[in-house]
Amino acid sequence: MKKGVIFLIIVFASQLIAGQSRYDGVLKAVSLSARGENEEAATVLSGLINTAPDADLMLLRGEIYLKSARLKEAKSDFMAAENMKPGSGMYGLARCAAAGGDVKGAVAYLEAHLKSSFRKSEPEIMLDSAFGSIQSSSEWKSLWKKEWYKGYERKNWEIDHYLKIGKTDLAEETWRELSAEYSDMPVTDYCNARIMISRGQYREAASLLEPLAVKPDAPVSYLIALAEARAGEGNYYAAATIYGRLINAEYPDPQLLVKRASMLLKAGDRDAAKADLGRYLGLDPDNSEALGLIGRTYAEEGAIYEALPYLNTNIEQHPGEARAFSLRGDAWLAARTWDKAAEDYTMSLDIDPDNGPVNLNLGIALINTGNTGDACHYLRKAKELGEKEATRYLSKYCIK
Numbered sequence: 001m002k003k004g005v006i007f008l009i010i011v012f013a014s015q016l017i018a019g020q021s022r023y024d025g026v027l028k029a030v031s032l033s034a035r036g037e038n039e040e041a042a043t044v045l046s047g048l049i050n051t052a053p054d055a056d057l058m059l060l061r062g063e064i065y066l067k068s069a070r071l072k073e074a075k076s077d078f079m080a081a082e083n084m085k086p087g088s089g090m091y092g093l094a095r096c097a098a099a100g101g102d103v104k105g106a107v108a109y110l111e112a113h114l115k116s117s118f119r120k121s122e123p124e125i126m127l128d129s130a131f132g133s134i135q136s137s138s139e140w141k142s143l144w145k146k147e148w149y150k151g152y153e154r155k156n157w158e159i160d161h162y163l164k165i166g167k168t169d170l171a172e173e174t175w176r177e178l179s180a181e182y183s184d185m186p187v188t189d190y191c192n193a194r195i196m197i198s199r200g201q202y203r204e205a206a207s208l209l210e211p212l213a214v215k216p217d218a219p220v221s222y223l224i225a226l227a228e229a230r231a232g233e234g235n236y237y238a239a240a241t242i243y244g245r246l247i248n249a250e251y252p253d254p255q256l257l258v259k260r261a262s263m264l265l266k267a268g269d270r271d272a273a274k275a276d277l278g279r280y281l282g283l284d285p286d287n288s289e290a291l292g293l294i295g296r297t298y299a300e301e302g303a304i305y306e307a308l309p310y311l312n313t314n315i316e317q318h319p320g321e322a323r324a325f326s327l328r329g330d331a332w333l334a335a336r337t338w339d340k341a342a343e344d345y346t347m348s349l350d351i352d353p354d355n356g357p358v359n360l361n362l363g364i365a366l367i368n369t370g371n372t373g374d375a376c377h378y379l380r381k382a383k384e385l386g387e388k389e390a391t392r393y394l395s396k397y398c399i400k
Contacts, residue, residue, distance in 0.1 A: 114148045203229075240269075
């Protein structure tokens with residue numbers, strides 16, 4: 001191989017590593033901030049900014065400074081982002097002004113934001129606690145006398161609200177109004193697909209969302225909905241691929257790693273799933289869901305002693321969570337260590353006594369320890385809770 005080619009490969013590889021390092025740094029900062037560790041999150045971002053500043057990093061650090069009530073630093077970051085990417089910093093500047101009691105400044109910045117391509121939805125703005133102290137002002141009321149949004153946007157939000165509160169019929173009624181006026185717009189198919197998902201019509205929803213989500217500028221909400229539809233129809237690898245697309249685009253949500261791992265596990269790709277979970281635990285080492293998933297994965301492979309450190313840590317960090325105990329119980333059950341499985345399932349039921357699968361598994365574990373009498377109690381409870389498999393064990397061990 002020629003030296004020039006080798007050099008290009010090395011340069012390309014170093015760029016990939018640097019890119020992943022930056023993204024993992026962003027995910028680390030988001031994770032730290034979500035846990036209330038804002039000072040540490042800002043420090044991580046400062047390191048990235050010192051290396052290669054960009055508007056997105058400045059916006060993220062500005063948000064973290066604002067959460068810490070460091071208004072001067074937050075305003076400086078939002079202004080820097082605005083200079084790098086016009087329009088991007090206006091919302092943050094509005095929030096800073098509101099937090100500082102500057103009503104006129106907040107409204108002026110917000111008006112500029114509403115005129116920009118970075119405009120947030122009206123519900124998001126109205127529910128933003130940063131503006132709570134100024135929403136009774138005449139300046140705020142005057143701003144909202146203007147019509148900032150289109151009819152299809154409002155219908156979309158209305159449908160979203162109805163679906164969140166379980167009012168699918170009202171969502172469908174609103175969708176019919178949306179379809180009558182905006183039949184050819186992507187948002188109409190998107191809203192229809194979300195209604196289908198709420199009704200369990202996953203395949204039909206995916207067929208509507210696929211042509212929308214394939215576009216390079218497709219909204220994140222379209223991709224998330226398509227992933228949900230693919231998972232619902234049982235196409236787990238396709239769902240994982242969609243989450244991978246968001247990860248490759250460096251969308252700043254650490255939970256994407258866990259979501260992709262969960263889909264990969266269901267698709268049977270345990271090695272790839274463990275890689276994602278390991279990467280996530282590097283960001284949030286005490287996360288219950290990730291610890292439980294990776295522990296269960298090792299246990300299902302028969303690697304009980306690789307699973308236990310994760311499952312033990314999960315219980316140590318989350319002793320009040322029933323699932324932490326049931327997951328370790330699942331590992332012991334897979335290893336046919338019946339007495340330890342029974343102990344963990346019992347602890348889980350002490351916290352959440354009406355969990356059907358755990359009652360069933362405790363009954364199975366107790367049968368294998370020879371304690372059929374107690375097993376039948378839990379198997380009957382499991383049957384009452386809808387676990388059909390309990391009937392087979394009841395007929396074999398509990399009906400005399």
